[in-house]
Amino acid sequence: MRKIYLKSITLTAFITAVLYSNSSVAQLNLNPNNLNLGEVHGNFEANAQYYIPDSTIGAAEVPEKMLVNGYANIIYTKGKFTAGIRYESYLNGLQGYPSGFKGTGIPYRFATYKADELEVTVGSFYEQFGNGLTIRCYEQRSLGLDNALDGIRLKYKPFKGVYLKGLVGKQRSFFTTGPGLVRGFDGEIQLNEAFAKLADKKTVITLGGSFVSKFQTDADPTLVLPQNVGNSAGRFSITRNNFQMNGEYAYKINDPSQDNGFNYKYGDAILLQANYAVKGFAISLNGSRIDNMSFRSDRTAQLTNLLINYVPALSKQHTYSLLAFYPYASQARGEIEYSTEVKYKIKKETALGGKYGTEITINYSGANSLDTTRIKGEDRGHLGYTSNYLGVGKEVYFRDLYIEITKKINKTWKGSLIYAHQIYNKSIIQKPGSPSIHSNIVVADITYKLKPTSALRLELQNLQTKQDHQDWAYVLLEYTINENWFIAAGDQYNYGNEHVKERYHYYLVNVGYAKKANRITLSYGKQREGIFCVGGVCRNVPASNGFSLSITSSF
């Protein structure tokens, strides 16, 4: 019996030893010389919504009940080599997303290798030349916008301070690519880097130029459509001490498309920006003139599909919901836009500054139509109109006067008070035939710090207008329980609607948990129908009601 017991112990020890040694051998075999096998990183995001129909706010019934958008990036890096994929899943795509987002696939995959001064990318990539007037390929997931290029890109640095880029590809269109080819070249020289004599100068100057051409077959029996359309631009940037200024001019040849009503007029754009900042004071001035600058790789594409270039938005980008209620969308067909912002901090220990100082921000932005004259009589060239370059059209597209005062009262209390007056030409920006909306908005944001990682925040917002759906109020209370948990409840109330029965509440409750690289948010509530914009690019959002779950994670 004792022998049997000893035997069994020996056998167990042997098996354990073999198993252990086998696993050790396996590990050693995978990397016998302790080689650098590179690293794999990635992230994951899923947004799910369970829809409950609500006819009062126009939330339609969704046959699937629940819709999910999912994304996962997996990127492998080893030294100068990087490769990656993005898996996307729309089962089916969330309401309000472009209907082309359906199903699953790997629409984004790339490999990049850097060999000294040359960097080569094949597959999918994003790119921007200058301010984006000739090309800006980017992803804005919240808009359902992804105009990545699928092709080849080269980046080359022939001399110190000289940067060149060349690319060719087709643009992403949902799970396929658009019909047009995009070819581009960009060159930039940083004079202070390139010339040793300028290396120590205070004035830093950068010059650049780009050219982008698209090709699309002409199959039109009635019109002679240009198959190759070029868009070129030149730019500069000057920085001296606290002053910075940059500008860009772009010129596009005849590009008849659905966006411009198959107009054969050239397009051009000029953008100028200047900033000056010292401690406690900053000022920025921005202006642009855009004329017929829509540039897509499919002349019939609409909405946010297959955009090659980008018309920068100069208006203030708001985060408070009622300030962003009527957001301005840049008008690539034509506009004159401007903005100026002054920030000033009243010093500490003064009558107005108090113990911590007081920050004041004033922003004024606006946009008007171009000063154009329609071509009367025979218009053999299909040019449509002429525009007075130095003139400003009479039609107001947008105005926003914004005044913000932010103050920290003591170690536990701080707050912001904002007033804004906006004019929003809904007929141009959103729905033709709509009246212009003049609104006054007041926002108060108060934070009370309970502990170093715990705080209560209250937002009170009010929007008053005689147009559209009239007056709105919004209240949000957010409680950050600790560094991991938060809970928030808000209600947007259309209390001034002239149709009393349509004075709807749009309430929303959020609970969120975040720890290290993982974040989970669960919400329940209603979303009003409206327009959602990021950087002047917008999409319509339908009304919805239900539960939402958002999960993000990275490794």
Added chain:
Amino acid sequence: MKKTVFIPLTFVLAIGLTSCDFVNIPDQPGSVIDTTSSTVVRKVLVEDYTGHKCTACPAAAIVANSLTATNGENVVVIGVHAGFFASPTTSGTQYLEDFRTSAGTTYDTYFGISNIGNPNGMINRKYYTSSTTAHVLAYGTWATEVAVELAKPALAKLEIVNSYNTSTQMLTCNVNSTFLYDTLTGGPYKLIVMATQDSIAADQLDAGLYVPGYIHRHVLRANLNGVWGEDLTTGAIIANLAINKSYSYTFPATYPSSGGTSATSFVASRCHIVAFIYNDVTKEVIQVEEVKLIP
């Protein structure tokens, strides 16, 4: 050094050689239609879904008109005013006219056109499925789709004979439909007959501008045999057998017939009768014909 210069030069040359196409005269030379031939030709139905408050719709109308200008009577255009942008304004002095019809609104809802946005349209109602939007075509694609359809052989022949009484404004319309092949599959095939009115001067938003005397072309006014028409075939198709259908319709003085500020006058000399045959399963139109109300 040479290599250093060579690579960027290659970039510049490669991109620079992808030249720009400057177009001075955008119009293609017009084609001539042989109206003397007895051969039946395939005609194409272009439905332009529009609205007087749709700022981009006049651009689509230009394309639709250019299709008829180029292809003559082989392209039949109807302007269907439906959806949000077609609704009349109930106060003020602008956009008061109501060009909507119950048939147009039904088509717009069924095919989901304005739900996607105006301007959009259909060419022979092809590509239709209830679960996709492939049949909703942006006007930039119309010319290509029309060219494809025109190249197909004719599957049926349509003849319209009108008898119109100017004093009573009553129309008797005889439509003869003849299938050219008994091998035609699918169906049943149905016939829709409708009245359109051309060149109505009324308000239109055009590229952000209010245009009070805009000329609305090919406006759908009424269906003579219901929204979805009536069956031409129920069983096997017999080739070269004329199927005669007769309709009576009295035109009202105005559309809508109730009058008021939203009404526009009926003008007989500017009206056309449009008839088309379609496959009731696929909804695809296989032949269309158009004649003037008063020859």
